[in-house]
Amino acid sequence: MxxxxxxxxxxxxxxxxxxxxxxxxxxxxxxxxxxxxxxxPATSEPAPAPTTAADATTPVATDEPEPTDEPEPTEPTGATVVLDGDGLPAGDYTVVVEAAGQQVTSTVRFDGGPVTVSLDATAAEDVSAVSVNASADGPALLSGTVTDGTGTIAPALPVDLSGASGQYILATPTNGSDSDERSGIWYVLIPRAPGLVLPTLPAEWVYEGWVTIDGVHVTTGRFADPATADDFDGFSGDQGGPPLPGEDFLHSPPPGLTFPVDLAGMTTFVTLEPAVDPDPAPSGLTILSGAIPADAIDHTVHDMASTVDALPTYTAQVS
Incomplete structure (x- = not known):
């Protein structure tokens, strides 16, 4: 159990x-x-944080500059200068415009009417002065200041010419006496003395004598001092002339003319010219002029009149 x-x-x-x-x-x-x-270990990416309303409206940072209310600067679209007047012979001239301390140079054709100069990237309100030169290397023939878009462009005279006067005779001393005596002109008095009363010029300028023969302006020569000989005798004979400005028109005439020629009824004048001048024609700055009488007697003194008060001027309008 x-x-x-x-x-x-x-x-x-x-x-x-x-x-x-x-x-x-x-x-x-x-x-x-x-x-x-x-x-x-965890093998999946962590869940993103929930997006809030504040996160949705926050701008994403970038490298772009923040916009401003200031307007962007603009380049000048360009000014236009209109020169209106008369008096300069037809031809090409150098127009120099002063704008904001800078010079703008243009080659412009003058032909008896208004002349327009277009300036790229130059504001109209910056234009302060305008000059007209015979060439880029020479002095101004005309110049003037511009205020509020308007100015007067007047002769740029290097000396005071208010007392300018002149006299001349018809004679041909370079081929002897009593031969074609009305085919030469000399700016002299009798007895021999200077016939022109003109101030001595600075180096940038010269005077030049002319006779208009059958519509053609023919030079008698260029000179700085009216009490000395000029620089030309290309039409004269082989005998010496007076050591004063003048010329005999006896041979080698310009195209379309015949020498000897009777100067009675023609016109003589004296101009102010740049010493450096690529254009052989008159400058338009005529300071003395005289109509040779149709019944002119050789070896008789004839008068010239001052034309300084009638020198060409132009108005400048800038827009």
Whole structure:
């Protein structure tokens, strides 16, 4: 009986031990899976933070400059200078415009009417002066200032010519006496003395004598001092003339003319010319002029009149 009881207790203990082992395994399996789930490294990207209304309206920073209310600077579109007047002979002239301390030079054709000079990238309000030169290298024939877009462009005289006067005779001393005497003109008096009263010029300028023969302006020569000979004797004879300005028209005439020629009824005049002058024609700055009488007597003194007050002027309009 006792041994049976002991066997029953042992059997009960064994059954109890086996049931406890199953429960432990379940509990242990649960703990391992949980540990594995919590200790394994994350393999996915973190979720983005939620977007708010403030984030949606915040501008993205860029390298572009912030816009301003100031207008962009603009380049001048260019000024137009209109010169209106008369008196300069037809030809090409150099127009120099002073604008904002800079000189703008243009070659422009004058032909008896208004002249337009277009200036690129020059503002009209910057134009302060205008001059007209015979060439880029010579002095101004006409010049003037511009105020509020308007100015007068007047002769740029290098000396005071208010007392200018002149006299001349018809004679041909370079081919002897009593031969074609009305085919030469000399700005002299009798007895021999200077016939022109003119101030001595600076180096940039000269005087020049002329006779208009059958519509052609023919030079008698250029000179700086009216008490000395001029620089030309290309039409004269081979005998010496007086050491004063003048010329005999005896040979080698310009095209369309014939020498000797009777100067009676022609016109003589004296101009102010740039010393550096590519144009052989008169400048238009005529300071003395005289109509040779149709019945002129040779070796008789004839008068010239001052034309300084009638020198050409132009108006300048800038827009």
């Amino acid at each position: 006792r041994s049976t009881l002991i066997r029953s207790l042992v059997l009960l203990l064994l059954l109890t031990a086996c049931g406890g082992g199953d429960d432990a395994d379940v509990a242990a399996g649960t703990d391992i899976d949980t540990a594995a789930a919590t200790s394994a």
